[in-house]
Amino acid sequence: MIPINLIIADDHELFRNGLTELLKKYDDVNIIKSVADGNAFFEVIKEHPEIDIVLLDITMPNMDGFEVLKQLKSLNSKIKPVIISMHDDGNYIAKCAKSGAYGYLLKNTDQDELIKVIRIVNKGKKYFSPTIAEKMINFMSDQKVSENILSKKEKEVLGLIAEGLTTKVIASQLFVSSRTIETHRANILKKLEVKNTAELIKKATQLNLI
Amino acid sequence: MRIKTLIVVIVNSLIFIVVLILSITFYNEFSKVIEDRILLQLNSIKTLKKVQIEKLIQNEWNTFKKDGVPEDSVLMSTQKIPQNFKSGIYDLSEYDQSGEPVIGLIKSENEKRFIKQIDYNKLKSILLERTGMGNTGESYLVGANYTMRSPSRFWPDKMPTQITVDTKGVKEGLSGNEGRAVIKDYRGVEVYSVYGPISISHLNLAILSEIDRSEVIAPLQKLKTRLIGLIIVTMVIAVILSLFITRYITAPIINMQRSLKIMASGNYHKSKGFNKNSIEIREMFNALDNLKKALQGAVTFSKEIGEMNLNAEYTPKGDNDVLGISLLKMRDKLIEFRNNENRNRINTKRLMVDGLENERRRLSRELHDGIGPLLTSLKFYVENRIENKKKRKEMIKLLDATISEIRLMSNDLMPSTIDDFGVGAALRNFVENVKQSSDIDIVFEDLTNAEESRITKNQAINLFRIGQELINNSLKHAQAKHIRLSLSEFENFISFFYFDDGIGFNMETVKLGSGIINIKERVEICNGKIDINSQKGETTFEIELPVNYDSN
Numbered sequence: 032m033i034p035i036n037l038i039i040a041d042d043h044e045l046f047r048n049g050l051t052e053l054l055k056k057y058d059d060v061n062i063i064k065s066v067a068d069g070n071a072f073f074e075v076i077k078e079h080p081e082i083d084i085v086l087l088d089i090t091m092p093n094m095d096g097f098e099v100l101k102q103l104k105s106l107n108s109k110i111k112p113v114i115i116s117m118h119d120d121g122n123y124i125a126k127c128a129k130s131g132a133y134g135y136l137l138k139n140t141d142q143d144e145l146i147k148v149i150r151i152v153n154k155g156k157k158y159f160s161p162t163i164a165e166k167m168i169n170f171m172s173d174q175k176v177s178e179n180i181l182s183k184k185e186k187e188v189l190g191l192i193a194e195g196l197t198t199k200v201i202a203s204q205l206f207v208s209s210r211t212i213e214t215h216r217a218n219i220l221k222k223l224e225v226k227n228t229a230e231l232i233k234k235a236t237q238l239n240l241i
Numbered sequence: 242m243r244i245k246t247l248i249v250v251i252v253n254s255l256i257f258i259v260v261l262i263l264s265i266t267f268y269n270e271f272s273k274v275i276e277d278r279i280l281l282q283l284n285s286i287k288t289l290k291k292v293q294i295e296k297l298i299q300n301e302w303n304t305f306k307k308d309g310v311p312e313d314s315v316l317m318s319t320q321k322i323p324q325n326f327k328s329g330i331y332d333l334s335e336y337d338q339s340g341e342p343v344i345g346l347i348k349s350e351n352e353k354r355f356i357k358q359i360d361y362n363k364l365k366s367i368l369l370e371r372t373g374m375g376n377t378g379e380s381y382l383v384g385a386n387y388t389m390r391s392p393s394r395f396w397p398d399k400m401p402t403q404i405t406v407d408t409k410g411v412k413e414g415l416s417g418n419e420g421r422a423v424i425k426d427y428r429g430v431e432v433y434s435v436y437g438p439i440s441i442s443h444l445n446l447a448i449l450s451e452i453d454r455s456e457v458i459a460p461l462q463k464l465k466t467r468l469i470g471l472i473i474v475t476m477v478i479a480v481i482l483s484l485f486i487t488r489y490i491t492a493p494i495i496n497m498q499r500s501l502k503i504m505a506s507g508n509y510h511k512s513k514g515f516n517k518n519s520i521e522i523r524e525m526f527n528a529l530d531n532l533k534k535a536l537q538g539a540v541t542f543s544k545e546i547g548e549m550n551l552n553a554e555y556t557p558k559g560d561n562d563v564l565g566i567s568l569l570k571m572r573d574k575l576i577e578f579r580n581n582e583n584r585n586r587i588n589t590k591r592l593m594v595d596g597l598e599n600e601r602r603r604l605s606r607e608l609h610d611g612i613g614p615l616l617t618s619l620k621f622y623v624e625n626r627i628e629n630k631k632k633r634k635e636m637i638k639l640l641d642a643t644i645s646e647i648r649l650m651s652n653d654l655m656p657s658t659i660d661d662f663g664v665g666a667a668l669r670n671f672v673e674n675v676k677q678s679s680d681i682d683i684v685f686e687d688l689t690n691a692e693e694s695r696i697t698k699n700q701a702i703n704l705f706r707i708g709q710e711l712i713n714n715s716l717k718h719a720q721a722k723h724i725r726l727s728l729s730e731f732e733n734f735i736s737f738f739y740f741d742d743g744i745g746f747n748m749e750t751v752k753l754g755s756g757i758i759n760i761k762e763r764v765e766i767c768n769g770k771i772d773i774n775s776q777k778g779e780t781t782f783e784i785e786l787p788v789n790y791d792s793n
Contacts, residue, residue: 043610045614045618052622053625056625117614121673138614139641182688184686206727208736208772208783218731
């Protein structure tokens with residue numbers, strides 16, 4: 032059986048030692064080295080091309096986890112990064128997933144979960160536990176989608192303008208200030224290259240925006 | 242000296258002097274005229290008497306020369322008459338034994354001498370005829386030895402030759418001069434005297450017509466009394482009139498003086514009714530009114546400044562309005578001072594808040610990145626080294642709880658998301674956490690620019706704290722069912738909007754700890770604007786911050 036070659040990148044020595052100690056119990060895991068930051072990590076992987084997985088902390092001095100993920104992606108490396116972090120907010124998880132992480136673990140994860148993730152990832156699959164996935168999805172669902180000309184909010188405002196509502200009414204319906212609606216309206220006019228509300232409605236209808 | 246007294250004194254002095262000069266001149270002229278008149282009359286009386294006497298004597302002499310009279314029948318005693326007396330008229334009084342004045346006629350013919358005495362009574366009747374002579378007027382003759390030759394009016398019982406008259410008039414008359422004078426007569430009484438000589442043949446007499454000065458000036462005395470009376474009456478009238486006029490003139494001046502006194506004591510509002518009885522006074526009052534208005538303006542302005550209302554405006558009355566200009570300068574200085582003060586205050590606050598937030602951040606990081614990993618390390622240790630399965634499980638459970646607690650504490654202090662993902666994400670996480678632990682419907686809409694937000698770190702922290710504060714406040718006090726928040730980032734400003742449908746609060750009496758004050762302060766630190774509206778069922782906070790605001 033080929034052991035899984037692993038490297039740990041975390042700035043806390045005690046944590047690294049604890050983790051190493053823990054993983055030594057498993058015969059299919061071979062810890063090549065543990066480093067304190069991103070720079071040291073990249074030094075090591077030059078000498079050890081056999082590394083399969085990196086257990087990567089986000090918060091590190093010199094070069095942090097995000098940067099490491101970014102560089103690994105740009106290097107097209109075969110190393111599969113698994114994040115092991117104290118942060119449990121969806122935005123961190125989502126950002127890491129977007130940046131190419133294969134898994135996301137909280138530092139207080141049970142060892143069973145830990146070894147499970149390592150083994151799955153080693154097979155080339157991404158894995159996020161249900162709790163982690165939920166947090167990520169909650170965050171992503173809030174994200175605005177802005178591929179279109181108008182933002183989601185602007186579309187909403189446009190719809191209400193088309194209904195003939197005044198700025199004040201729209202503001203109170205959308206729970207924003209009047210000035211915000213005014214600005215949205217001005218931005219919509221600018222984006223659709225029209226000068227007044229009548230033209231706006233016409234153009235918006237043409238573009239099937241309302 | 243009061244102006245009233247001054248005017249009264251000056252006017253009355255002038256009137257007095259004029260009246261006095263007039264009276265004296267008038268009196269003098271009048272007395273001169275009277276004197277002239279009297280002397281003229283005396284002179285004509287004297288001349289008349291002289292002519293009468295000379296005529297009488299001449300007639301007697303002519304008759305005596307022609308007819309001739311027996312010697313003894315005419316003359317009583319001729320023994321003493323010197324023999325060398327030739328024919329002619331003589332004053333023979335000194336030879337008369339009885340002492341009566343005698344004017345005698347002597348004619349020598351053929352060694353014979355005829356002597357005739359002119360009738361004394363005839364002379365007397367001429368001289369005592371006193372028509373036009375008043376009570377004290379008299380005419381008399383004086384002989385060469387300065388004794389009288391006719392009776393005195395005043396001393397009728399005295400022999401005329403016994404009365405010596407040694408006056409200037411007599412001397413002049415005897416010397417053959419005519420004239421007039423005011424002199425003392427034989428009685429020692431002041432008289433107007435007119436004198437002249439009677440000189441026929443050997444006769445040399447002086448004739449004098451005199452009248453007592455006291456009689457002459459009696460009407461003058463009367464005039465004097467009247468004039469004095471007139472002066473007194475005039476003066477009394479003048480004083481009363483001038484008092485009245487002075488009152489009329491000085492009343493407005495006194496009014497003005499009172500006004501000025503009131504103004505001098507610092508009260509520019511009291512207005513008095515004035516009677517303006519002349520153009521000058523009216524203009525003076527208008528000037529005073531203008532001065533009052535100007536001062537009032539300046540006073541109102543300085544009062545405003547005193548109350549630190551530095552938006553008060555004031556237009557100086559001109560280049561010479563030093564007071565106004567100084568006040569304006571003062572206001573500008575105060576504005577500058579206040580602005581500096583404000584800047585300093587905000588800076589101090591900003592530094593304080595920054596310090597606080599930095600400290601929180603440090604502590605949060607310390608917990609999260611320091612103690613957190615240590616605890617996880619400990620967990621690994623427990624998992625590796627503790628053989629007893631039950632014990633291990635308990636310890637791990639405890640450790641997990643501790644780690645969660647640390648994570649919560651760290652997040653409460655300062656979520657790292659704020660630095661790593663911006664305020665929008667941080668608020669989203671915060672709202673997400675609140676949702677987990679309460680059943681309020683709370684929605685946060687994040688319209689920040691996630692990729693390249695221009696919200697500065699300080700703005701982010703302050704916005705996050707404001708959101709935190711608002712949500713915590715409504716959880717604690719508002720009894721709201723719905724909370725809506727939105728954070729929109731635009732090109733030139735950031736808008737943060739909060740809404741809840743709770744019980745609301747009264748802006749004046751609100752006591753939400755220092756919550757709202759903190760929010761206001763944070764907005765101020767960011768140079769932002771805040772608009773708070775609260776009523777039952779609808780409470781909104783509108784906050785606007787400028788973009789590109791340099792927080793340093």
